[in-house]
Amino acid sequence: MRTLRALGAAGAALVLAGTGVATAAPSPPPAPKPQLTDAQIDKAVARLDQTITDLMRRTGVPGLSVAVVHDDEVVHLKGFGVRRTGDPAKVGPDTVFQIASVSKPVSSTVIAGAFTTPDEWDRHVTLPGFAFKDPWVTGHVTTADLFSHRSGLPDHAGDLLEDLGYDQAYIFDHLRLEPLTSFRASYAYTNSGLTAAAEAVARAKGTTWQKLSADTLFKPAGMTHTSTEFSAYVNAPDHAATHVKNPDGTWSPRYVRDPDTQAPAGGVSSTARDMSRWLRLQLADGTLDGKRIIPAATLARTHVPQIVSQPPTSPSGRVGFYGLGWNVSYDDSGRLRLSHSGAFELGTNANVTMLPLEKLGIVVLTNGAPVGLADAVALEFFDVAQHGKATTDWLPLLASVYAKEIDEARSPTDYAHPPASAKPAKDSAAYTGTYDNPYYGKATVTADNKGTLTLALGPKPMLFPLTHYDGDTFSFETTGEMAAGRTGATFADGTVRVESLDANHLGTFTEQ
Incomplete structure (x- = not known):
């Protein structure tokens, strides 16, 4: 699964956080206070449909579903466009989308629910066949290390094996051949590492990841159309097909993406309605409709920075962090911002962003390959809430980030045009x-x-x-x-x- 390093992996941490000068203080600054009024949020919600309609027109992405939660209420829930090009069936709040790497904060919520104390995040990960090149790392790596991408495994380690059709057991068994960087001192986004940690927790509980997710989170939270299994997504009568962009600018449902091998990292499918319930739970410290679903302390641990994921690019730049399945950043007022993007190049893009202090969150699900749409909707929504208007045109910026990621993966050699002096091949x-x-x-x-x-x-x-x-x-x-x-x-x-x-x-x- 390529979850793009700049946004899918880092969740738009830098563009969401903005820039600001960090200055030393002789004593801790006062705790930040909420800034947004109900009127400001109402204005942002009122403008959201127009924003989405405009951005969908500009990108051509066929379908989108959105949910906004404020103060424990779902204040906006709506679908736009169609589930599949060439089919008139509309997207609605209960249309099932693949959410790609937005699965990671969902999965960290499951783990938080499986634990009773925050210290359990620091337990050693053991799983048959799973090892690192360095035996010391194998003997010390924890769930927190793997959920924060600080194990030392290379970026996207194991993903190419998945692309070639290898199963989860084979991938886990061969990660030991991957070179390592500094343990707990370097960040590299690894779907297989996070998946191994989740599977190890499920195994320790005597169950499967799929059952642990359902019993710990989906069923108690009433997320009735959410699953970690590809079969549940593809067999759902109301599901959004994945689409890729054609050279002429149109979109086609050309591919099917089965992410079961890395289900905890990218295999969740859900609806805007279900995700709104999860947002409410997140913003209420693990409770929903007056019922405790997830222990507050184990959930809070997921929101704490574990590793620097985006170092500042200038002395006045802001640092981006990764928590446990979340991108973690702080704005100029010190408010915590949690976000994550998800992207399948084979046809889906999603974003979740929350300001816990404001009890405000948005989730955007789309059925098109990443061109910046989901992230732009979230960014503009928070822009309007904070500033009364969009501070910039986010779409071209985000589209260029996604395009750059793809370009960087390409070979520097233009194989479509052999050199004029090319030597002949042997027999x-x-x-x-x-x-x-x-x-x-x-x-x-x-x-x-x-x-x-x-x-x-x-x-x-x-x-x-x-x-x-x-x-x-x-x-x-x-x-x-x-x-x-x-x-x-x-x-x-x-x-x-x-x-x-x-x-x-x-x-x-x-x-x-």
């Missing part, structure tokens, strides 16, 4: 055969009767036709959530190096 027999890799498993290269090569990867082999580029280098089109355009496959001395799999120097296969 196809020089490349065919079976290759092995301790991390990615087996790869096979075959040739048809015309000599055209095909690379097969994954446990249920995915086929990638190879196109000659230069000498012993070929290219193929990547697919899946982590797709990054055309990438290279270079043969040398009985090996083949797959460029898109080699970010952590694990992408070389050796002929058997």
Whole structure:
């Protein structure tokens, strides 16, 4: 799952927090006080439909559902657009969306509900087959470490294995081959690490993650259309299909994304109505409709910074933090702001943002690949509440952040245009055969009767036709959530190096 580092992973922490000069104080400053009046919030809510209609028109995203909670009341709940292009069925408050990495704060709520004291977040994670390259880290890593992305695993470790079709057990067993950075001193967004922590808690409770989520949160909170299982989403009669943008600007439901392998990190599906109940619970310290659902102290721990996720870019810049499944920031008045974005490149984007001091929160669910829509709606809503108007046009800024993330994943080599002086390839027999890799498993290269090569990867082999580029280098089109355009496959001395799999120097296969 590519949950974009700049927003999906960091949840718009910087743009939400703004900028400000941090000055040392001789004594702790007074606690911040609420600033927003009911009238200000009413104005922001009244303008929300216009904002959404305008931003949907500009992006073309087919459908959106939104909920706003203030002072323990759902003050806005509405659907916009259609569930699927080419089908007139409308999006409503009970339309089920995949929420991608907004699953993380939902999952941290489940964990908080499974614990009785905040100290349980610091318990050692044990799970069969799950280990790190450094045995000391294996023996000391905690649930909090993995839910705050400070374990030392590389960014998105394990996600490429998921894209190739490997199951959860295989991924957990092979994370030990990933290189590590400093334990508890570095931040890198890792879906598989968070997933392992959640699965370990469920196992310790003698149940599955799916049942723990339902019994601890979804059922007690009355979230009747929320699940951690892909089957529940795809079989829901009223669900929003995922869409990607076509070159002509239209949107199509081209792909289906099954995130069950990383369910705690990105596999939740829900509705605006259900998410409004979760927002109410969050803003009421774990209670809902007068009933205690989640212990206040274990939930509060999720809202506390655990690691710096976005260092300041200037002396006057603001720091972004990551808590336990939440992006954590503070505005110029010291008010806590909690947020998270979620994005599947295969067709969904969501945002949740809360100001706990103001008892105010918004959740935005969309059925289009990330172009900034969900985040822009949330940002403009809080802008209008605080300032009476939008302080900037957020959409192009956010769209550029998402686009930059995709561009950075692409190869610097333009494989679509071989060099004019390209060297010829050898006979196809020089490349065919079976290759092995301790991390990615087996790869096979075959040739048809015309000599055209095909690379097969994954446990249920995915086929990638190879196109000659230069000498012993070929290219193929990547697919899946982590797709990054055309990438290279270079043969040398009985090996083949797959460029898109080699970010952590694990992408070389050796002929058997």
